[in-house]
Amino acid sequence: MNNILLATDFVDLRDRFRAATGQPIPALPPGPLPAGPAQLFQLLEDGAVPEVVVIDERSGTEAALELATRLNVECPGIAVVLVSDRAAELGLGAMRAGVSDIVPTESDEDEIRQALDRALRVTRQRSPAGQGDGADPGQGSQSGRGRVLSVVSPKGGVGKTTIATNLAVGLARSEPHSTVLVDLDLQFGDVANALNLSPEHTLVDVVQGVAARDSMVLKTFLTQHETGLAVVCGPHSPAEADLVGVEELTHLLQTLASEFRYVVIDTAPALTDHTLAALDLTDDLVLLTSMDVPGVRGLRKELDILRDLGMAFERRHVVVNFADTHSGLTRSDVEATIGTGVDLVLPRSRAAAVSMNQGVPLLLSEARDPMTKKLRHLVDRFTPAPMRDPRPAKATAGPGFGGRHRLRRKGAQ
Ligand SMILES: Nc1ncnc2c1ncn2[C@@H]1O[C@H](COP(=O)(O)OP(=O)(O)OP(=O)(O)O)[C@@H](O)[C@H]1O
Ligand SMILES: [Mg+2]
Known part of the structure; x- marks a missing residue:
């Protein structure tokens, strides 16, 4: 014994x-x-x-x-x-x-x-195996594996955290204990603020030590949100970012995908090594831009880079945020510049900023706001609900996009 x-x-x-x-x-x-x-x-x-x-x-x-x-x-x-x-x-x-x-x-x-x-x-x-809670991850790209959704953008401040947190609470509410949200903005992650959480443990604690070796232990290190959403909050200080290795991160994300039905990942701006590691495991890529020329051009470049890296996603969702009739840009302008269809347009919204400041995601707030409705549509894209938006992503511009279920790096089998 x-x-x-x-x-x-x-x-x-x-x-x-x-x-x-x-x-x-x-x-x-x-x-x-x-x-x-x-x-x-x-x-x-x-x-x-x-x-x-x-x-x-x-x-x-x-x-x-x-x-x-x-x-x-x-x-x-x-x-x-x-x-x-x-x-x-x-x-x-x-x-x-x-x-x-x-x-x-x-x-x-x-x-x-x-x-x-x-x-x-x-x-x-x-618990014959001595671990896990018997939750069925399901629905992922490989059987028995949860679905990994990453929210990325080349620029900062375009709404990644807003979208990732709303998506995560929306999915968590659709099915109790189904969803984990990971804050991969290692230096300035603010998922904890956006959800009004005070984490005892962060990403740094779960990529090492006993939590990294045992999925039951890992779950005890996650921060619980009132919706039942489990959260891996970002490090307490930017200096701790170096403590999160890329290989350890990959192992963590794989473990989470084996334990949860949905793994939602909020990322830092730009394609960092950590974001690329997350993209390697990603089933659904949510690509985000603000509705302005620098943002849209940045997204075009990001799409080019992903294509050059041989990364293709069958399930890709292009979202334009901060849409404004006075911006001088239309949805068609954006589509022409990025060379692919836009799946969802989110309006500029006063309630969005208020909800972030209060730490209550729009999907949980009482505020009646056009953005809330759109965010519900976004959640529906990932749940089997009848409301799910049936419109597929439009054909893509260059070679390397579409048609492949999982992303692959250039040269990979
Ligand atoms: N549609 C919107 N209308 C108005 N404000 C918005 C909208 N979307 C997001 N915001 C606000 O914009 C700010 C930046 O949003 P958020 O933090 O989600 O962006 P981010 O891409 O995660 O930023 P960072 O790159 O710095 O992590 C927040 O104050 C948020 O409330
Ligand atoms: Mg953010």
Whole structure:
């Protein structure tokens, strides 16, 4: 039994558990109990995720039951055994916290062994593979894989974060626990602000350590939005951007795609290495421009670069934002310049700025605004709802676009 973790400050209890199992058992460092699973996993010295966590209630009843509850909800692959002499008193609370057994503080080795055996049986029954929550990612380009949607633009400030956050909450509402949003603007990501979140963990924490090795642990590091959307927020400071390696990022996105039906990625302006890594896994590319000459020309160049890189997307969605009848540009002008059809035009909207400032995406706000309606249409493009806009992307200008389901780099098979 080397898959047990002890959370107790009492040395004699540790010794008895060791004697009962016949081997050393990892224990958390002495001190207050971790607030939740993610904090607990960060304390693991060898990084091995336990199947049973033994929590000593003498460290604090409330903290012990809170940790047990969160492990039960967030990590169904882990069983909790409580050490306490107040079993009768705690009964209902412990049951509600999902505790699988309560052993007295003076239990002998046999009692401990039996409790651990029972707990291991419980956890293995609940989750044979020891990880995941059984969610069906589905719908991706490869069977069993979620659908990866990236929102990109060559220029800054054109509405990528606005669109990515609305798209993500729209998809999350269409199906509970289906969607994760990743802020890939490593230096100045503002997804957390746009959703009014205060993340405890960021992208930096999930591309390394135990979260990078175990998908169940990874999920405990995600920030939860009230809609059920899971979010990987950007690093706390621009200096931390260097801590996110491209290979580690690819691994993270692959894991998320195996756990969620939709992975929505907000990106930084321009085609950075990290954005290119995301594009390699992207099923649906949302290309964005503002309705002005520099923006539209920038998009034309981006399309050329993607074509030169041999990157083609069958599911590509060109969106023009900040449309304004006074801009002097029409949809046809934009289409003529970029050499391809525009799929959606979003109007300039006062409510958009207000919603960003309040941290409430337009799709969740009460505001009646033309942009909200258009954003709903955008969400419908990705859901199987009957409202889905049937219009396919128009034929593309140059060779290399369209016709291929997955993007490929030049020279790839
Ligand atoms: N259609 C719109 N009408 C009016 N304001 C908008 C519209 N779309 C976005 N905005 C506002 O424009 C600003 C920039 O939008 P956003 O942050 O989404 O752009 P971005 O492309 O993500 O920027 P960056 O490249 O800096 O990350 C925000 O204040 C947002 O509220
Ligand atoms: Mg942004």
